[in-house]
Amino acid sequence: MKLGIIGATGAVGKVFLDLLPKSKLNVSELRLTASERSIGKKIKYNNTDYIIQENSEDFYVGLDYVFSSASAEVSKKAAEKSKKHNAIMIDDSSEFRMNEDVPLVVPEINSESLKSHNGVVAIPNCTTTPLAMILDAVRSEYNLKRVIVDTYQAVSGTGNLAIKELLDQTKHYLDNGTISDKKNVYSHNIGLNLIPHVESPLDNLYTKEEMKMLYETRKILSDPELKISATCVRVPVIRCHSESINIEFDKPPNINQISKILNQYNGITVLDDIKNDLYPTPLFGEGKHDIFIGRLRNDISNENAINLWVVSDNLIKGAALNAIQILEVFEKIG
Amino acid sequence: MKLGIIGATGAVGKVFLDLLPKSKLNVSELRLTASERSIGKKIKYNNTDYIIQENSEDFYVGLDYVFSSASAEVSKKAAEKSKKHNAIMIDDSSEFRMNEDVPLVVPEINSESLKSHNGVVAIPNCTTTPLAMILDAVRSEYNLKRVIVDTYQAVSGTGNLAIKELLDQTKHYLDNGTISDKKNVYSHNIGLNLIPHVESPLDNLYTKEEMKMLYETRKILSDPELKISATCVRVPVIRCHSESINIEFDKPPNINQISKILNQYNGITVLDDIKNDLYPTPLFGEGKHDIFIGRLRNDISNENAINLWVVSDNLIKGAALNAIQILEVFEKIG
Numbered sequence: 001m002k003l004g005i006i007g008a009t010g011a012v013g014k015v016f017l018d019l020l021p022k023s024k025l026n027v028s029e030l031r032l033t034a035s036e037r038s039i040g041k042k043i044k045y046n047n048t049d050y051i052i053q054e055n056s057e058d059f060y061v062g063l064d065y066v067f068s069s070a071s072a073e074v075s076k077k078a079a080e081k082s083k084k085h086n087a088i089m090i091d092d093s094s095e096f097r098m099n100e101d102v103p104l105v106v107p108e109i110n111s112e113s114l115k116s117h118n119g120v121v122a123i124p125n126c127t128t129t130p131l132a133m134i135l136d137a138v139r140s141e142y143n144l145k146r147v148i149v150d151t152y153q154a155v156s157g158t159g160n161l162a163i164k165e166l167l168d169q170t171k172h173y174l175d176n177g178t179i180s181d182k183k184n185v186y187s188h189n190i191g192l193n194l195i196p197h198v199e200s201p202l203d204n205l206y207t208k209e210e211m212k213m214l215y216e217t218r219k220i221l222s223d224p225e226l227k228i229s230a231t232c233v234r235v236p237v238i239r240c241h242s243e244s245i246n247i248e249f250d251k252p253p254n255i256n257q258i259s260k261i262l263n264q265y266n267g268i269t270v271l272d273d274i275k276n277d278l279y280p281t282p283l284f285g286e287g288k289h290d291i292f293i294g295r296l297r298n299d300i301s302n303e304n305a306i307n308l309w310v311v312s313d314n315l316i317k318g319a320a321l322n323a324i325q326i327l328e329v330f331e332k333i334g
Numbered sequence: 335m336k337l338g339i340i341g342a343t344g345a346v347g348k349v350f351l352d353l354l355p356k357s358k359l360n361v362s363e364l365r366l367t368a369s370e371r372s373i374g375k376k377i378k379y380n381n382t383d384y385i386i387q388e389n390s391e392d393f394y395v396g397l398d399y400v401f402s403s404a405s406a407e408v409s410k411k412a413a414e415k416s417k418k419h420n421a422i423m424i425d426d427s428s429e430f431r432m433n434e435d436v437p438l439v440v441p442e443i444n445s446e447s448l449k450s451h452n453g454v455v456a457i458p459n460c461t462t463t464p465l466a467m468i469l470d471a472v473r474s475e476y477n478l479k480r481v482i483v484d485t486y487q488a489v490s491g492t493g494n495l496a497i498k499e500l501l502d503q504t505k506h507y508l509d510n511g512t513i514s515d516k517k518n519v520y521s522h523n524i525g526l527n528l529i530p531h532v533e534s535p536l537d538n539l540y541t542k543e544e545m546k547m548l549y550e551t552r553k554i555l556s557d558p559e560l561k562i563s564a565t566c567v568r569v570p571v572i573r574c575h576s577e578s579i580n581i582e583f584d585k586p587p588n589i590n591q592i593s594k595i596l597n598q599y600n601g602i603t604v605l606d607d608i609k610n611d612l613y614p615t616p617l618f619g620e621g622k623h624d625i626f627i628g629r630l631r632n633d634i635s636n637e638n639a640i641n642l643w644v645v646s647d648n649l650i651k652g653a654a655l656n657a658i659q660i661l662e663v664f665e666k667i668g
Contacts (some may be wrong), residue, residue: 150484150578187611195645201608205631244484265622274535277521297539301561
């Protein structure tokens, strides 16, 4: 497999390069590109130095696959070049996700949709993937009626600069006891604070991020009527998105059965024994491939509903690992 | 008014002493007590040094009112002594809140319940107060059907030692790039992490904190059938609790009307214009008396429901201010 990576120096790109040698992929040639300021820099991969190349036409010549973790704008241009040179692009941006001819894939759920594509395959937003996996697991026994989800999202979802902003602002407070007035990435301080605003707002007063959780989940689950209301909140955590999810079914759920269904699902581990302080936290989830579920319980306000808490490494299953798993499916189906 | 404060050196006690000179209360004598290790220490109040006294019988002699912000156990013993000496105790612990002869009061909602008591008045848990105020405001026009709430709770709700633990663990990470293995207050690290576990778990797998939000709100609103499902999460924030709240009514709500109703309610300010990055954050809410609402919108998953985000200073309206307002009502009604 000849593979190119766009955004190789970014938060997701680094994790992709970390996971690649441990994957089932046999990469015969690897090319890396990133934004202008990184061109010429060296990156160590499998004990070899790779130089960040320019994202020009040449980059794509002869590649089988391209993984792009960049802005929607960069991915749009990259897709044109990738298609021209007959590579298949796995895209982590929001640019193509809702296009009819673009499969939006979580391999545990809908890898069969990879059979038909137009040169671009999209991976979901990092908050969508764990939600969709959970809903896919439980819908095997219970019809989904309505989902309410509140997120607790790590700053690495925004990228390396956001991690720096969190750490700089936090350090400023620890050193001075005052709030830093320096902010470049977010519109409010994130150090020791919360920002209930992820991506730009829309006319219905939800944000783009919140609506992604609805539209992407509907597409992945092929359930266009599914009802989801999301509230997305940025929290002062470096890595791993957490979500508090309320799911309403059309009949009363058996919580033990749901726990079993979830734990048996590929890529999900249930860690749920609060009496022994057992439930996932972001620090626990960091670096792990599975998504982790705790706080599973019947909803006392509605006999047909449940509550649960999920933690998922936004850079791993939320991004890089999901892309690698898609490449593994491609290699398998030829 | 002769006033005693139990827990004067704690997170809430300090804020109480800060707010007291700015209140309508005319305090002719002030006595302070706290835990054993603080006895004999001096506290500056209104430019005068006060010495932390022992929490003995003598402390209560001649007092009109006692404010207690301590453990349930300390409050229980204090109530006995307070009653014996005919003082009225305003209690911030969970010990008495659900007792039938103890008013549980948010003055904006149910100050009339102060007319009958047995020497003890309780203030609600710091997550309950903002929720109850919001529900009281909107129920003037809409019948409440079901509430789902996820909290984002600051560590100062646990006390001064939890603030230290958050800062120490965060500093350790910033200095070393590794996770601190020192934790005394919480069962998991809270520095740059989340803990979906506030207070001990119950048989129904909710925690005590989560069930307080149900039972206390029902009592304050005199609405014993109200349906609330809460998930309580500790976040790496020093001060101000935030809550993402979904409220279902029995008819479709007019969101502009709800915004007006909320903003006109005593003690609530709506700050809601996400297109201009306007919504409350914990750092914004710190030190402020009002509770603040943003992200108000119709729920796309249910035409009878709304979503909103609230930030409330857990030490002010969530504790000290609410107690002072109760004392002000007592002074007014004599």
